Amino acid sequence: MDFFDRFAVPHPSIAIYASMAAIGLTIIAVIAGLTYFKKWGYLWREWLTTVDHKRIGIMYLLSALLMLFRGGVDAIMMRAQLAVPDNTLLDAQHYNEIFTTHGIVMILFMAMPFIMFFMNFVVPLQIGARDVAFPRLNALSFWLFFMGAMLFNISFVVGGSPDAGWTSYFPLAGNEFSESVGTNYYMIAIQIAGIGTLMTGINFITTILKMRAPGMTLMKMPMFTWSALIANVIIVFAFPVLAVLLAMGTLDRQFGTHFFTMDNGGMDMLWANIFWVWGHPEVYILILPAFGIYSEIISTFARRNLYGYKSMVGSMVIISLLSFLVWAHHFFTMGQGALTNSIFSITTMAIAVPTGVKIFNWLLTLRKGKIVFTTPMLYSMHFIPLFTLGGVTGVMLAMSAADYQYHNTMFLVAHFHNVIIPGVVYAMLAGLHYYWPKMFGFMLNEKIGKRTVWLLSIGFILAFMPMYASGLDGQARRMYTYSEAAGFGLMNMISFVGAAIMAIGFVLIVYNIYFSTRYESRDISNDPWDARTLEWSTHTPVPEYNFAILPDVESNEALWDAKKNGHVLFKGDYEKIHMPNNSGIPFIMSCIFFVWGFSFIFSLWIPVIVTTLGIFGCMALRSFEQDHGRYISVKEIEETETNLRGA
Amino acid sequence: MHKKGIKVALFSVFLTIITVLSGCEPLLVLDPKGPQAERQASDILLSIGLMAIIVIVVFALLVYMLVKYRASKQKPDYEPPHIEGNLWVEVIMVGIPVLIVAFLSFVSVQSNYIVEAKPKGYEDTKPLVVYASSSNWKWHFSYPEEGIETVNYLYIPTNRALEFRLYSHGPITSFWIPQLGGQKYAMADMVTTLHLAADVPGEFMGRNANFSGKGFAENTFDVTAMSQDDFDDWVKEVKETAKPITEEKFEELLEPGHLGRQTYTGTHLEFSPPPTGHNHTEESTETHETESHTDSNTGHEGMSH
Structure with a gap:
């Protein structure tokens, strides 16, 4: 029995048993459904083995939405627990697990795949390419991310969730204070997903640098592609740091090393330093592509070119450099002295300048425009004021002496939600509405969409503005409860109401998808928004090869040139197109990685050895495999094109 | 509209x-x-x-x-112009x-x-040195010069510089008395220094602000500021009434859990000295006199580094 005891959840509760049942039933339902509708073959051929960047993108999107609700449930439980003083809805242990998983799920398993979805779906289309540089690697990236996310999520029902915060500071996360396997899940699941992310970074840098359409010089790339390029460069520099950090954490927890332990020369502050050397650039990995999406949307619906293209690019490059020079602002209170704090205080505030340039450029893009309020535009117009609030509170936090008072309080929590929700989440939702017709051939309902934006913003303001006040009133973050005498009750109740309104907003998004799938018109053009960039120049739905003829580009708004200035995008005749073959190896290898990770977490060394061999076996198989891809003949292209045009 | x-x-x-x-x-x-x-x-x-x-x-x-x-608001045939950017606009956008x-x-x-320096207005006072160390989920306050120690409550004199030496017997914590000044981390392998002072007598909330596990929410302490005379009286009273702190007693106090207020004579620093690592980062703030105090305690700490 001892062997099985380790898989038991250390602090079981009704919620955990309910989740076990729900997960079990969902798995049975999915398997039964696939079998009943005879969809196993379809699933395998069209999705599990696909190397098509558009399909991989859509799988990222599905995962991100799934995780958005997992993280959202965590959030609403936290707000409910804190809504009234001395609440007993959750106990301390359960609350600690929930805020830990909320942070990790939202950043690494929601926001990251959402960004990956946009990069996958949009970048090749926007640069006029037929796929990414390494399609099979791309599939492996996705499946590693997906397996990492699933592995992390089962921690809730097998062995126990991590409970040391998403930052997982040692020695709290070390064996001395976290005996359950929860933090092992953190180390291994994020490691597996992180390998995938790192490969994505390499893949997209190569894609963007080497596969642009003829005529598209770097300074003629659409702004989203620029933001994706810079974000991927940051990934390549930042994610190895995370990999090393997690490996050190694993060594400490499972192999008895003393990097971060309390005794034998371990340094607990070392974890915090290395964590934020990755962690702060990570913030910009999320926000830069979001800025890119806003740039596309604002320019499209202001019916104008983006103002200050060069300064937009320049500011992103400067932000990416500064992002590596500010990590110590996450712990001004560590006692590194006035000089160090002053340096990091100044570098942090400096980031406000290029960010401000971007805000003013968006405002000036609106000037002399012809502004149309679609749902994506409405998200963007809510983003500007709300994100500005979050930005200026960031400048306040950057004042290190004052930060001694903000640090670890709800003020900080309010700040980073105030940049991440209007900054990243709104961009994701705006982009979802914007690119939905290109993906699925119908629009999401505009009326429901706009109502959702308002609900989210009202909910957001109610949920997070009171936190600025309660933080200044001494409410530390991560407290599972507070006494009535503390006087935080009213503010936390308002936060809860706001969170509930936001929850309704997110449910409305799902309803909108359902409603639009059933009722929205399928009769839309290739370019329903009257947009400006290449992704709207190809057919909807996008054919497998994206462009029958590679487009010819003269500016950063190639499609707009074609529409307004008589520029000819597609010159010449059809030629046969070289495409990569599907492969099951990425999926199978990632499944092996999943078993490897699970075994590693529970220190089951024999399965670890077997699966390690399996992983190397997959790599060897790939190395010796002869696969030169396949050709789509001119005849096939002609047929496809006629069909798509005829529709 | x-x-x-x-x-x-x-x-x-x-x-x-x-x-x-x-x-x-x-x-x-x-x-x-x-x-x-x-x-x-x-x-x-x-x-x-x-x-x-x-x-x-x-x-x-x-x-x-x-x-x-x-x-x-625009005419239906209005075509927005193509505007690249303007040097002067950008100069203003960056300059301001x-x-x-x-x-x-x-x-x-x-x-x-x-x-990070002795509080303004109290530069001439001799600072009261208090070692504040955290354990799961308590605060131990040692007054080495007075030779007393309290748990979970802190008495301080007003109108005098206070110098807190912070460290932890467990996870990283953060020592915070919002009304007296911002927080600073207490860690297991180094001592950090926080300079505070109270202008007026009163009761203040103090807490650990950095998440440290299950008992974190209740990891608070009460701060009472009083005149130097009252403070001296209190020290005298403690010395007369409280029991001495022993190594066994202190080990018991370190056990994870919550405790009420406790008072002892002597300090745990005598048998369980604070960590000595990484002191170089504190050089500008530590006074010479207090440094020698720490040095005298480094004897048995050497083996752990």
């Missing part, structure tokens, strides 16, 4: 919320009772003021653009934020040196 109305209404709603919430009672951080907290509160108010100007400018520009350039940031940086650097 009504959309603009909604937007204006929305912003006034949250402005009202903030005013109402903060209006009831002064927020702790903005109700300082010592010079360090005062400096921090004034920095906070200064930055709120400056930032409010930026927010108002951005909001005003946005509303102006949205009202003036919405499609419904640079000036604001430079000014705030100046204030920030100045404040850094102020909060």
